[in-house]
Every structure is written in structure tokens, then in C-alpha cells.
Amino acid sequence: MDHLISGPSGPEHTERRAQPAQEPLPLFSAAGPGAPLQIRDELNNELTTLNLGPTHPATHGIFQNILKMDGERIISGVPTIGYIHRAFEKIAEHRPFYQITPLTDRMNYCSSPINNMGWHMTVEKLLGITVPKRAEYIRVIAMELARICDHLICNSILGVDTGAFTGFLYVFQEREKVYEIFEEICGSRLTTNMGRIGGMERDLNATAIDKLRTWLREFPVVMREFETMFNRNRIFMDRTEGVGPISAERALNYGFTGPNLRAAGVDYDCRVMNPYSSYGDFEFDVPVGTTGDTYDRFMVRQEEIWQSLRIITQALENLPEGPFHADAPHYYLPPKQAVYRNMEALIYHFKIIMGEIEAPVGEVYHSVEGGNGELGFYLISDGGRTPYRLHFRRPCFIYYQAYSEMVVGQSLSDAIVTLSSLNVIAGELDG
Amino acid sequence: MAETTASPITMVDAPDGLEGQGFFATSLEKVIGLARSYSLWPLPFATSCCGIEFMATMGSHYDISRFGSERPSFSPRQADLLMVMGTIAKKMAPIVKQVYEQMAEPRWVLSMGACACSGGIFDSYSVLQGIDRIIPVDVYVPGCPPRPEQVLDGLMQVQELARNESLRRRNSPEYQALLASYNIK
Amino acid sequence: MTNDHILSTLRARFGEATFTDVEEQFGLLSVTIEREQLIEVMHFLKEGELGFTFLTTMCGINYPNNLNRELGMIYHLHNLPTNTRLRVKTFFPVLDPVVPTLTPLWATANWMEREAYDFFGITFPGHPNLIRILNVEDMDYFPMRRQYPLEDQTREDKTDSFFGR
Numbered sequence: 161m162d163h164l165i166s167g168p169s170g171p172e173h174t175e176r177r178a179q180p181a182q183e184p185l186p187l188f189s190a191a192g193p194g195a196p197l198q199i200r201d202e203l204n205n206e207l208t209t210l211n212l213g214p215t216h217p218a219t220h221g222i223f224q225n226i227l228k229m230d231g232e233r234i235i236s237g238v239p240t241i242g243y244i245h246r247a248f249e250k251i252a253e254h255r256p257f258y259q260i261t262p263l264t265d266r267m268n269y270c271s272s273p274i275n276n277m278g279w280h281m282t283v284e285k286l287l288g289i290t291v292p293k294r295a296e297y298i299r300v301i302a303m304e305l306a307r308i309c310d311h312l313i314c315n316s317i318l319g320v321d322t323g324a325f326t327g328f329l330y331v332f333q334e335r336e337k338v339y340e341i342f343e344e345i346c347g348s349r350l351t352t353n354m355g356r357i358g359g360m361e362r363d364l365n366a367t368a369i370d371k372l373r374t375w376l377r378e379f380p381v382v383m384r385e386f387e388t389m390f391n392r393n394r395i396f397m398d399r400t401e402g403v404g405p406i407s408a409e410r411a412l413n414y415g416f417t418g419p420n421l422r423a424a425g426v427d428y429d430c431r432v433m434n435p436y437s438s439y440g441d442f443e444f445d446v447p448v449g450t451t452g453d454t455y456d457r458f459m460v461r462q463e464e465i466w467q468s469l470r471i472i473t474q475a476l477e478n479l480p481e482g483p484f485h486a487d488a489p490h491y492y493l494p495p496k497q498a499v500y501r502n503m504e505a506l507i508y509h510f511k512i513i514m515g516e517i518e519a520p521v522g523e524v525y526h527s528v529e530g531g532n533g534e535l536g537f538y539l540i541s542d543g544g545r546t547p548y549r550l551h552f553r554r555p556c557f558i559y560y561q562a563y564s565e566m567v568v569g570q571s572l573s574d575a576i577v578t579l580s581s582l583n584v585i586a587g588e589l590d591g
Numbered sequence: 592m593a594e595t596t597a598s599p600i601t602m603v604d605a606p607d608g609l610e611g612q613g614f615f616a617t618s619l620e621k622v623i624g625l626a627r628s629y630s631l632w633p634l635p636f637a638t639s640c641c642g643i644e645f646m647a648t649m650g651s652h653y654d655i656s657r658f659g660s661e662r663p664s665f666s667p668r669q670a671d672l673l674m675v676m677g678t679i680a681k682k683m684a685p686i687v688k689q690v691y692e693q694m695a696e697p698r699w700v701l702s703m704g705a706c707a708c709s710g711g712i713f714d715s716y717s718v719l720q721g722i723d724r725i726i727p728v729d730v731y732v733p734g735c736p737p738r739p740e741q742v743l744d745g746l747m748q749v750q751e752l753a754r755n756e757s758l759r760r761r762n763s764p765e766y767q768a769l770l771a772s773y774n775i776k
Numbered sequence: 777m778t779n780d781h782i783l784s785t786l787r788a789r790f791g792e793a794t795f796t797d798v799e800e801q802f803g804l805l806s807v808t809i810e811r812e813q814l815i816e817v818m819h820f821l822k823e824g825e826l827g828f829t830f831l832t833t834m835c836g837i838n839y840p841n842n843l844n845r846e847l848g849m850i851y852h853l854h855n856l857p858t859n860t861r862l863r864v865k866t867f868f869p870v871l872d873p874v875v876p877t878l879t880p881l882w883a884t885a886n887w888m889e890r891e892a893y894d895f896f897g898i899t900f901p902g903h904p905n906l907i908r909i910l911n912v913e914d915m916d917y918f919p920m921r922r923q924y925p926l927e928d929q930t931r932e933d934k935t936d937s938f939f940g941r
Contacts, residue, residue: 214686215636217665222638222683242910243683244638247715247926249895250919254926262712269640285802313643332650339647349647350736351640412856415831415884426856433859524802525852525863527832536833538852551835553852558833561887587639590680590910682912716919716928717911 207235210572214243220317220579221586225563232571237564241557245590252550256515257283257491258357260550265351267554268588270313271306271531272352273299273342278528281436282537283357286524287491294482295359296438297475301372302345302354303437303528304468304475305338310531311419311461311468314583318458319390321580322399327386334382337375344368358492359485369476376473383469387462400454404566404578411452415558418533420582423460424452430529441478442471454581461583490517515545532556532583556588603629620758627671627697628753629659631746634670636690638677641704644736645676653739658746667693672749673726678706679719691726692775696761699749702728703742705735727769777826777858779805785826790817797865806863811849814866815876821853821862822881828853828862831882834889836896838921839867846870847896851878877902895920 208231213224222243228235248267252260264275277299284291291299312335316328339349344367346354355361390396406416411424421428429446431439447463449456485492493512494505511517521543527536536553563582567575606625608617633655635645648655649663664670667690679687691700702722705711708731710720722728729752732745760766770776779800786795790813797808809817821828832852840846845867853862868875877900878885889900890909897918900906908915917924927934 214683215665215690221642242908242912243680243686244678245680245682245717245910246678246713247717247919250926251713251715266640269643313646329651332647333652336647336650336652349738350643410883412830413883415833415882428856433856522801523806523863525804525861534832536852538833538835538850540837549835549837551833551850553833557887557891558884561884714927714934716924716926720928720931720934 212237212575214240220584221589223560223584223586223589225575227567227572227575229572234567234570234572234575237567237575239560239563241560242590244586246587248552248591249550252547254546256517256545257519257547258512259515260547261355262351262353264552265353266587267552267591268310268531268535268556268585269351270585271303271310272350273302273306273354274310274528274530275535276352276354277303277437278526278530278535279537280355280357281528282524282526282539283491283519284486285526286519286522286539286541287357287488289358289486289488289491291359291437291486292482292484293438293480294363295355295484295486297479298345298360298364298484299355299437300439300442300475301364301472302342302352304471305341307529307531308465308468309335309338310583311465314531314580315390315458315461316386318400318454318577318580319396321576322396324389324393324396327389330382330386334375334379337371337379341368341371341375344371356485356492358488359483361485363484364479372472372476376469376476380469383465391459391462397455399573399577400458400581402451403454403570403574404581405451405453406562406566407452410562410565411559414562416533416562417555417559418530419460419464420452420457420559421533422447423449423456425450428534430527430534434527436526436528439471442474444468444471454577457581518543518545519547527553530555532585532588533559552591554588554591556584557591560584560589620756623758624754624756627756628750631658631660631672631699631749631753632662632664632670633660633672633674633701634665634667634690634694635663636673636675636677636687638675638679638683639706641676641707641736644739645674645703645742648739648742653743655743655746658743658750660746667691668695670694671697671753672699672701672746674701674703675707675722676703678704678711678713679722680717681719682717684719684722684725687722688725688775697753697756699729699752700726701730701732701745701749703732703734703737703745705733708733711735725773726775727773777855777860779803779860782826782860782862783807786817786820789820789824804861804863806865808865808867811866811868811875814864815878815881817864818851818878818881821864826855827857828855828860830854830856831878831884831888832861834878834885834892836892836898836920838870838896840870840922842867844869847873847898849875849892849898873898875900879903894918897921 208229210227210229212227214222224240225237227237248263251263261276261279264279265272267275312331316331319327342349342352346352406424408425411421425448427446427448432446444467447460449460489508494508498505499509519541521541523540525536525538527534533555535555538551539547540549542548567578606617606621608615637645673691702708707722710718730745730748732741734741782805794809794813795807799806832854834849834851837848837850838846847870848865848867851864875898877889887909889903892898893906894908894910895918
């Protein structure tokens with residue numbers, strides 16, 4: 161591996177500018193989408209190559225950008241990814257269905273419950289299992305809490321990248337409280353492996369509901385403080401308005417989804433378009449921006465946090481009584497007391513744990529609204545115990561392509577802020 | 592355990608030494624060890640989920656800066672403790688090694704999370720099965736991800752190592768042999 | 777816009793024989809075409825009356841037992857205003873893994889095709905930058921193909937007997 165050491169992270173030579181540029185360089189190549197940017201490299205017009213990453217304090221994960229700069233302006237950027245490629249799709253071909261849930265956790269790890277529930281819903285669609293209402297409402301609560309966590313990280317780190325560290329500390333304190341709620345629901349803080357195929361693994365106990373109610377009372381206060389610090393802050397607005405814009409047409413062409421697309425003006429939200437898990441029962445708005453710049457992305461996420469709070473409040477108030485899992489003995493573990501007494505339960509327990517349950521043949525594509533956009537699961541089952549092919553439609557991977565186009569002509573500090581506002585999670589990017 | 596009548600503030604125990612009127616004599620090693628252990632500046636090499644748990648450890652609830660790690664340094668030249676947090680893929684391995692080589696002695700390595708310790712749940716073709724394949728590791732913190740309390744416990748173990756380290760260790764032939772076994776100059 | 781309408785429009789435009797293996801699973805229409813007609817069909821789907829302007833995702837697939845159709849590309853399209861989805865598949869032999877590129881139509885196809893190249897070895901002539909994207913650059917095989925195992929065969933520290941292999 162030694163020969164690779166001088167590869168991606170070795171510093172390139174820098175050149176001094178001999179004389180100022182005669183006229184502004186063209187910002188976009190005329191060759192159309194997907195073509196590499198043509199850099200006008202005439203005589204005496206020397207550019208600096210800057211290696212941004214893979215380890216860099218301002219990148220939220222490890223991905224690299226090699227920027228060609230004219231002084232402080234960026235002329236082009238070539239991203240390199242794959243520094244945390246963990247071969248999820250290959251691993252998924254060798255794991256029974258319930259063992260794939262911990263893998264999905266680690267894709268967008270800031271909002272693991274959404275990934276978990278999305279996977280469970282895909283399998284339930286394939287198996288034809290209907291999940292009872294109570295389980296669906298609990299899932300919605302978990303997913304919206306996860307969405308709030310994801311947006312809080314993104315926005316507070318955006319604040320840190322512009323130099324404002326305090327918001328990060330306030331917000332992480334609130335995230336600790338959400339972690340406590342997650343612990344009550346599933347036992348784990350961050351990578352939750354929450355829920356099971358067919359529902360939830362346990363009901364919401366009284367402690368969880370208590371903690372949730374307390375949090376729903378206290379969090380809006382902290383959120384308003386956070387808003388006061390950032391939303392109309394002169395410095396923050398100067399740093400983020402007009403930075404890294406993208407038009408709606410380009411965004412759709414690039415396959416943007418989620419808050420980044422909504423900031424550009426397109427109100428595509430999977431929860432509204434294909435309501436899953438009883439999202440149709442809840443009343444919420446979908447915030448949409450105008451210019452698709454960093455400030456719009458920040459504000460869309462801020463507003464989505466408020467809308468998620470609305471959904472959680474409605475779900476908690478209207479939580480229906482009933483079972484928290486479907487009656488699917490082939491896929492949902494029987495209760496332990498039944499396993500000790502009942503022969504059938506013992507057999508199902510054995511078969512499920514040993515991964516001997518076979519799934520029906522079929523192909524299903526299901527998508528949920530992840531923290532970053534449409535998180536899709538394309539599952540091809542050939543009747544075996546493990547999927548034949550599982551493809552994750554990872555929103556970060558798809559929209560990060562546009563980054564090089566978004567930062568052309570910006571200064572380096574603007575490029576950092578744009579990167580933060582896109583909320584690129586390395587786990588989802590590389591997968 | 593502190594008694595109810597004692598002051599709630601505990602002072603660090605002074606090392607063994609000779610105390611007199613206006614002076615305190617002890618070995619240089621002990622003093623330097625004491626100073627180093629309470630000011631370990633980490634380099635958070637955060638790659639994935641463990642990075643988010645580290646951010647929680649840095650937050651005000653668990654507060655790693657109580658332990659002296661006030662200033663996370665992203666420049667290896669200015670860091671004492673390399674905390675590798677998250678999965679290291681084979682593509683990333685040369686970069687970890689390069690960052691480690693750029694650190695100045697004395698340097699410690701804390702491997703946080705199952706992926707950094709041994710590859711974790713990702714036994715696949717693209718993941719390095721533990722960073723101790725390429726750099727020497729001092730403390731392993733298992734977990735997926737480890738709770739912040741575990742990370743702080745790992746940090747305290749590194750503090751213990753720093754406190755008791757001989758000043759000559761980094762120049763000793765055993766240490767040089769260790770680095771040579773990893774092909775680190 | 778129902779699946780029947782999509783199918784009949786496509787058949788009227790390109791002929792019945794173009795679309796094989798037509799199925800509808802869980803409400804999603806899926807058609808299989810030959811790679812020679814991929815660009816035409818995709819262009820019609822995007823720019824024509826059916827309005828599938830959003831390329832949701834694409835992925836490769838390997839069926840080693842289908843002679844002369846071992847590799848495949850599967851595209852998912854989405855018509856946002858009417859909320860209709862469509863799946864288009866195309867298969868080709870492993871000895872000639874060449875598929876036309878969709879980058880002139882959708883900018884998002886750039887990295888998706890690089891991923892398909894990285895995982896399956898499918899080449900896309902006309903792609904602006906077809907190099908590996910997720911794996912190390914000097915990897916000499918295509919790991920997602922079914923013949924290759926999941927684990928790294930050169931690892932020294934994991935004894936297979938402990939893992940039941």
C-alpha cells in the first residue's frame with residue numbers, strides 16, 4: 161500500500177500568478193451536463209491546485225475535492241469519493257433480511273431510524289405484511305425525531321463552519337435528550353436498529369412517552385434561541401446568501417431530492433407524494449425555498465424541524481391503541497414466553513433466528529423521505545434467504561455530483577459553507 | 592470514596608517526591624508525565640458514525656475538554672492523540688498512515704469503535720480489518736458506536752499511559768523496532 | 777397516467793417487439809429492451825408526452841446463469857407531476873458489457889454509471905470520465921459480480937474456522 165501514500169493527499173505544486181487575468185474566465189463549459197469543465201489555461205495564467213480533504217475539519221466526512229483556483233476564486237473542482245466504501249450492497253447479498261437493518265443504520269447515521277423503517281417497509285411490501293396503526297404511528301414519531309436530529313446536526317455544523325460554535329453546543333444538548341428517547345424505544349443511541357419486519361420490537365413504554373412529552377415542551381425554547389442566533393443574523397446571512405445556488409432545472413437534472421431540492425423551489429416530498437406509514441393522517445407543510453442557495457437550504461431545514469415537531473405532536477396525541485406489530489409469525493419473532501411453552505413458537509423462533517425463512521420471489525422499489533432526500537431501496541428477491549440484489553438509492557451520492565458545478569466562481573470559504581449546507585454524510589455517499 | 596464532610600473538589604495527587612519549605616523535588620519523568628496526561632490534544636480522525644458519537648462527547652453533556660482535550664487539532668503536527676473513529680477503508684489507509692507519520696513524538700493512538708479496532712461488522716473486500724494493520728495502537732475502545740462514557744474511559748487509559756511513560760521510551764530500540772514492523776520511518 | 781397507457785404509448789411508438797418481459801410488480805411497470813434502443817426509448821420517455829423527466833436511480837445486475845445476458849442495467853424513472861414510476865431493464869453479454877451512456881440526457885447519470893462500471897465492469901462509451909468511483913483505482917476486478925466473494929481473500933488475521941466457513 162506504500163505506493164498509494166503519495167496519491168490522493170499529496171500536496172501539489174503551487175504557482176504564483178505572473179500577471180492579472182485579462183478577462184473573466186468562462187464559468188461553465190459549453191459542452192453540456194456531465195462534461196468536465198474546460199479550464200482556460202493560457203500563457204502566464206497560472207492556477208493553484210488546492211487539495212481539500214479527505215481529512216479536513218470542515219468536511220463532514222471523508223471525501224476529497226481537488227480545486228483549481230485562481231487566487232481565491234475556484235475555477236473547477238474534481239471530487240473523489242470512496243474513502244469509506246464499505247460494500248453495503250455486496251454485504252446485503254449475504255445477510256438475511258433482518259440482519260440488513262444494522263447495515264442500513266450506518267448509511268445516513270445521523271438519522272438511522274429513517275433508514276431502518278424504510279428498509280422494513282420495503283420488506284413488508286415484498287412480503288405483503290400490513291403493519292398495525294399503532295406501530296405506524298410509533299414509526300412516524302421515531303422517523304421525525306431522526307429527521308430533527310439530522311437537520312440539527314447539519315444546521316449547527318453550518319454555524320460552526322461560519323465560525324459560530326455556540327449553536328452547536330446548545331443543539332447537541334437537545335440531541336442528547338433525543339438519544340435518551342431512542343434508548344427507551346430501542347436500546348441504542350445513534351445506530352438504532354429500530355423496529356422489526358412487521359412493526360416495532362417493543363411498545364412505547366411510559367418513560368419514553370414521558371421523556372417525549374418533556375422534550376416536546378423544552379425543545380421549542382432552545383430551537384427559538386437557535387433561530388434567534390442565526391436566522392436574521394447579519395453576518396450569517398452575508399456568508400450564506402447567494403452562496404452555492406442551483407436552479408430548479410439543474411437540480412432536477414442532477415437528481416436532487418430532499419431539502420436541497422426544496423430549497424431550489426420544487427416541492428417534492430416522498431411523504432406527501434407516496435404517503436407511507438400513515439403520513440397521510442398528519443397535517444404538515446412542506447417548506448420550499450426560491451434560489452437554492454445556502455441560506456435557503458438552511459432555512460428549509462429550520463422550517464422542516466418545526467414541521468416535524470408538528471407531526472410528532474399530532475402522532476403522540478392521536479396514538480391509537482392496538483398491537484405494536486403485525487401478525488406475521490414467519491418473520492416476526494414470537495414472544496419469549498410462548499417460545500418456552502409452545503411448539504410452533506419454538507419452531508418459528510428457531511427458523512427466524514437461523515435465517516431459514518425464505519422470501520417470496522419479487523422485485524420491489526420503495527422509497528422514504530430520508531434526512532437528505534428520497535432514500536430508495538430496490539430489492540430483488542429470488543426466493544432465497546438473502547436478497548439476490550439490493551440497491552440503495554442514496555441521495556447524498558446523487559446530489560454530491562453537482563457540487564463541482566455549484567462552487568465554480570465562488571471563493572474557498574464559500575465552497576466550505578456550500579459543502580456544509582448540502583449535508584453530505586460520508587456513510588451514505590460511499591455506501 | 593469522598594466523605595460527606597470533605598471538600599467536593601479533588602486535587603490531583605502529587606507524585607512521590609521530596610517536599611520542603613518552598614520546594615518540591617521529584618523526577619522529571621513524573622512531572623512531564625503529569626503535564627502530558629492532562630493536556631492531550633486529540634486529532635479527531637472521524638470517518639463515520641463514531642464521529643457523531645465523538646461530537647456528542649465533545650458536546651457539553653459529556654465534555655471531553657474536562658480531561659484536557661480542550662483543543663481538537665486537525666493538524667497532525669500539533670496533536671498528541673490520534674483518535675481514529677469510524678471505518679477505515681483500504682482507500683483511506685494510506686492517509687491514516689500519512690497522518691500518523693506527520694505527528695510528532697510523543698504520540699498516542701486511540702482506536703474508537705469496532706470498525707477501527709477490527710473492521711467491525713464490515714468484513715468485506717474494501718474495508719481494512721482494523722487500523723492496527725497499519726499503525727501501532729495504544730488503546731482500543733470497542734463498541735458500535737461506543738457510548739461517550741466508554742470513549743472517556745479510553746481517554747483515561749491513554750492518560751494513564753502518558754502519565755507513566757518513560758522519557759526515553761520513544762528513542763528506545765524496542766519502540767524503533769515496533770515502528771519498523773509497521774514500515775513507519 | 778396508468779401503466780396500460782404508458783405501455784400502449786410505448787408500443788405504439790416503438791413497436792410491440794421492442795418491449796419484452798413486461799411485468800407489473802407492486803404497481804410499478806417494468807419493461808425490458810435491447811441496449812441498441814436504449815437512447816431512443818429514454819429520450820422519448822424524457823422529452824416526449826410521457827414526461828418521465830426524473831431519473832431516480834440506475835444499477836447494474838449480474839445473472840451469471842443467463843447465457844449471453846449475464847449483465848444488466850436497470851433504470852428507474854419517475855414522472856413527478858403525475859407520480860408515476862417506470863422501470864426499464866436491459867441485458868447484455870458479459871463478454872461485451874457495453875451500454876450507451878445517458879449523460880447527455882441526465883446529468884445525474886454521470887456518477888451512477890461510474891458506479892456501475894466500478895461494480896460490474898459495464899462500460900459506457902461517451903461517458904466523460906469513466907473511472908472507478910468507490911473502490912481503489914488500481915483494483916483489477918469488478919467486485920459486485922456474483923463470482924467474487926464478499927471477504928477480502930488476502931486478509932491474514934481472520935481464521936475461517938472461527939466464522940463457520
